[in-house]
Every structure is written in C-alpha cells, then in structure tokens.
Amino acid sequence: MNIAEIRSLQSFPSKKELDLRVRAFLFHHKQSLSEGTLTILKYIWRHSVKFPGVSFAKVETIQKKTNKSRSTVIRAINCLEKNGLLKRVPTLRTNGKRGVNILVFQAEGIEELPEVETKTAAPSSVNNSHDTPSNEQAAPEEIPAEEEIKQCPPVIDADYLPSYIPESFLTVTRPFLTPNDILSAWKSAQHAYQKVNLTQPIEWYIEQINRTFKRAVFAQRQGTIKKTFLGYFYGGLKEAFIQIVRKEVMADSSTLYYNWLDDAQ
Structure with missing residues (x-):
C-alpha cells in the first residue's frame, strides 16, 4: 500500500485520541479480556502511532514479541475485532494475491472514561519502529469454540x-x-x-x-x-x-x- 492509501485508513487525528479510545475500551471491557488478549492489545497499541490507529504488526511478529502462541494471537485479534475495537484490512501483493492484514483501531464506540476516573497511563514504552507489510499471508485462523469462549466471551442476551x-x-x-x-x-x-x-x-x-x-x-x-x-x-x-x-x-x-x-x- 502507498502512503495515501495508508493515510486513508488512519482512524485518529493524533496519538492522544487513540490513547483515549483504547483506555476507555479497557475501562469498560478489561475484566472480560484474558491476560493474553490484554498483552497482545498493548503490543498492537504501541505499534500504531506513526499513523495513529494503524498497525502493520504481523501475526508472526506479535507472536514473537509477546511470547504468545500463534493461536492465542489470532484469538485475541478475533476478540478485539468482535468487540469493535479492531478491524482487519486485507492487502494485496503485487501479483494480485492476498497479503498481510493491516490492523486498524476503530474510532467509533460509545465507551468513555468517566470524568472521575484516574487517567490510565499509556503503554510504558512507545516504539516508533513499525513492521512493514510483507508477502506473508496472515489470514484469520479457525479456533475451537471452547477455546474462543475462554479467550473472548460471546455476545450475550x-x-x-x-x-x-x-x-x-x-x-x-x-x-x-x-x-x-x-x-x-x-x-x-x-x-x-x-x-x-x-x-x-x-x-x-x-x-x-x-x-x-x-x-x-x-x-x-x-x-x-x-x-x-x-x-x-x-x-x-x-x-x-x-x-x-x-x-x-x-x-x-x-x-x-x-x-x-x-x-x-
């Protein structure tokens, strides 16, 4: 993808707005997320600042940097997408075949930090280096239903x-x-x-x-x-x-x- 296409995916005008969105999401949903999902979310969050809300981190990179299994990374991304925080945006290789998925934080959401809530610190270290898209495919992976329930509780009535x-x-x-x-x-x-x-x-x-x-x-x-x-x-x-x-x-x-x-x- 070229710079213009990447900028079109940018969902926040600045890192400050991105941080507020993620902190508000965590305030309302943290208790229902697993430790693995929280770790993976924080990693993706830290790697979405060059173009606020857009992350080029591949599944394999997230797996390596967080010391989590590939299936845990996939489940976490599925969970965050199901809860409306992330969205996968597929890319195409030069040969027309599917490439990696870019992860985009969604600005839409009704969650907000209460005025009285002490501000949660943003990720302790923000790395401005980004993983760029490659020719490796990072397509969603099927997860057994019982494992999906443990990772991300289903939508309930x-x-x-x-x-x-x-x-x-x-x-x-x-x-x-x-x-x-x-x-x-x-x-x-x-x-x-x-x-x-x-x-x-x-x-x-x-x-x-x-x-x-x-x-x-x-x-x-x-x-x-x-x-x-x-x-x-x-x-x-x-x-x-x-x-x-x-x-x-x-x-x-x-x-x-x-x-x-x-x-x-």
Whole structure:
C-alpha cells in the first residue's frame, strides 16, 4: 500500500485520541479480556502511532514479541475485532494475491472514561519502529469454540445481565444498547450516584435515571453529543443527581448548614 492509501485508513487525528479510545475500551471491557488478549492489545497499541490507529504488526511478529502462541494471537485479534475495537484490512501483493492484514483501531464506540476516573497511563514504552507489510499471508485462523469462549466471551442476551440492574432500566436501554453496553451504562449510573450525597438507594431514583438516558438518546439522534454517548449520559445524570440533592436538603428543615461547593466536585 502507498502512503495515501495508508493515510486513508488512519482512524485518529493524533496519538492522544487513540490513547483515549483504547483506555476507555479497557475501562469498560478489561475484566472480560484474558491476560493474553490484554498483552497482545498493548503490543498492537504501541505499534500504531506513526499513523495513529494503524498497525502493520504481523501475526508472526506479535507472536514473537509477546511470547504468545500463534493461536492465542489470532484469538485475541478475533476478540478485539468482535468487540469493535479492531478491524482487519486485507492487502494485496503485487501479483494480485492476498497479503498481510493491516490492523486498524476503530474510532467509533460509545465507551468513555468517566470524568472521575484516574487517567490510565499509556503503554510504558512507545516504539516508533513499525513492521512493514510483507508477502506473508496472515489470514484469520479457525479456533475451537471452547477455546474462543475462554479467550473472548460471546455476545450475550440482555436476559443474562446481573439481576441487580433494575428491570425498568433494562426495558429503556435494551432497544438502543448491546448487553455489554447496558452493563456499562448502569455502572456509569452507579458511579454518578456515588459522587453525590443522595439520601435513598439508587433504585429510588430509577425514573430520573431513565429520563436522563432518554434525553441522551435524543441528543445522540440530534447529533449534539460532542464526545461519546456514555460520557454524555454520565455527565447529565450527575448533574440531575446534584439537583435532587439540593431539593432534598432544602426540604429538610433540620438541615442548617450544607456545603454546596461539594456538589460541583
């Protein structure tokens, strides 16, 4: 591929945006990924900075540098592609036959790091040297089903989500989100709840949570969300909770002093 073709694959304007995308993905999905997948992801991430989001690392190179088996590398790439973070882009040799796959990080995704989340450090050492495409083929490889399950849990139905997620929240979110994203959205709601001094359990405020989610969906449809959907939902819910706290405090005649500045944190 020539430089123009490679640049057309570039999915991020800079390394900073690439890092934010991968850190957000890890925040929401790290617990479901195997140690091998995480190691391989970090290697590909480190080798996608010359053209942010585009990696020329071959399967054989990843295998050698991470000390993982070829099947583990293939499973990891399959897993990351299934979860929407990576995409394989095939290349052609000069003789017209298939060449290696270029790995491209996908910019699209609703994951976002919560505002209160401490920034995760980018890979400790970024190597600016890149593996260039060669004539070796790196086609996907078939993996036994039981091994694929261990490496990357399959997409599940919303009925398998934890029982602590309120049914009404599932009803509201199911038409718009995947099961994994529903879980992430509820965790965002819990995170927002923990940052304010509400007097009742989170389930007490489920109507407000559902209304805020619907507003976020409307904003997304209108194209007014500048960053990501979950980040917008989290911010809107935190602000809504702060307003509820103020109403609860004002309604409590026994409360003489209240630190309103803490609400803005």
